[in-house]
Amino acid sequence: MSRTCHALFAVALLAAPPLALAQQADVPVCSRNLGSIAVIEPTGQNWWTGQRLASPAALIKVYVNRSRCFTLVDRGTGMQAMQAERALAASGELRGGSNIGKGQVRAADYVLVPDVVSQNRDAGGTNIGGLVGGLLGNRRAAAVVGGVNLKRSSADVVLTVTDARSSEQVAMTEGHATKTDVGWRGAGGGIGGALLAGGASGYANTEIGQVVAQAYLQAYSDLVAQLGGLPSDASASNVSQAVTLTRPGRLLAAADGSGTAVRDLEPGMLLYPTGTRVGTMWEVEDEVGNRGWVNSAQLSNAR
Incomplete structure (x- = not known):
């Protein structure tokens, strides 16, 4: 992050003392768990495979795991495999004492969707950049030019968190990064190593991937600061x-x-x-x- 971003993040942390955040490899770390969260792949245009990147959901899962702010629940491939096991149990194919049945799946308290900002009016897109800037009064609203720009190696991204019980949107943050903002500490350690280990290697190995990862990191850091006031028991508080x-x-x-x-x-x-x-x-x-x-x-x- 730039010095300016670090300073602004420090100010945001002062507004969220319950989390007692600390910097560890540039990912904010929480002193208490905020609940369970499912990271969902964004719908609409798939912009990442053309750049040989994994889904941004894989990237955000790395951040969630390192931050220890949430318990991650799988609603993707892991869930499909789990449902296959439960189908075997229901058909009587599993051994006795397997302890697989109803009432064991943990609910997601929140749903997190990572996406890129889109301002493609010619394609009937929505001016998300203006919307985010208007909602948040964001300092970067004027810099949001739309999505991932390969020529300029820049990225503008959005993270939204929705309460799974009430459907209320509890947070929305954006992140902006360019190639000048990127400063990985080697592929073997820090964020680069975490992305390689977490199945998001394309984000560590390519310039545009690092830029996108940095933008999402900025958005995730702001997100954690925003969510400092969440209840300790999301189920009971709903x-x-x-x-x-x-x-x-x-x-x-x-x-x-x-x-x-x-x-x-x-x-x-x-x-x-x-x-x-x-x-x-x-x-x-x-x-x-x-x-x-x-x-x-x-x-x-x-x-």
């Missing part, structure tokens, strides 16, 4: 999952059953827990806003 009624019942006015019933309930109705419980009784709301109490023995998670 709105409770909807439940359904398994048999006919009543929405009671009080947890102890006193008073008149608010309404009758039919099997299959969607109810939304408020988080308040008294013994086996849960406080819930129906789809039109009626609030009352039901016995949790009558409920199952909506799927």
Whole structure:
């Protein structure tokens, strides 16, 4: 990173003290885990294979692993292989005691998508650079000229993080780099060595790959600083999952059953827990806003 970028990153870290970040091989390292995250390959035009690069998802996974900010969950090739194993288990082909079955897969708290900035209006593209600059008030908005420029060896990239439960976009950062920003510490160590070991060798071995990797590193560093305020338990901090009624019942006015019933309930109705419980009784709301109490023995998670 340039001296200016280091200074700006240091300022950003002051705004996110819960993470207690430290620099290690230019990748920010977190003192606490922010939850589980799935890195998803961007949709749309594939710009990386023409440059003999791996998907940018592979690059970001290297950064995630080195930063220790998130637990990485696989939603790509590893997931496909895992599903094949589960199919074998379901068909009875695996040995007894294999311990493969339902309820074991860890949920992704967040989804991270790496992409390049696109301003190709002739191809019907969206002015993402202007959008990012407008949302973030970014100092580099004027420098965003669109994607990866081979002639100038420059790259403008975007990282977005979405809450997997609420679908809320919790962060968006951009990164910009040129060949003058690149300073690898040898292919055998530092970031270069990490990329080789992490299956993103093209980013370490080519000039444009190093430029793109540096741009994503800048965006990831800003991203970690932005996410310093995330809750320590993403699952518990989110709105409770909807439940359904398994048999006919009543929405009671009080947890102890006193008073008149608010309404009758039919099997299959969607109810939304408020988080308040008294013994086996849960406080819930129906789809039109009626609030009352039901016995949790009558409920199952909506799927």
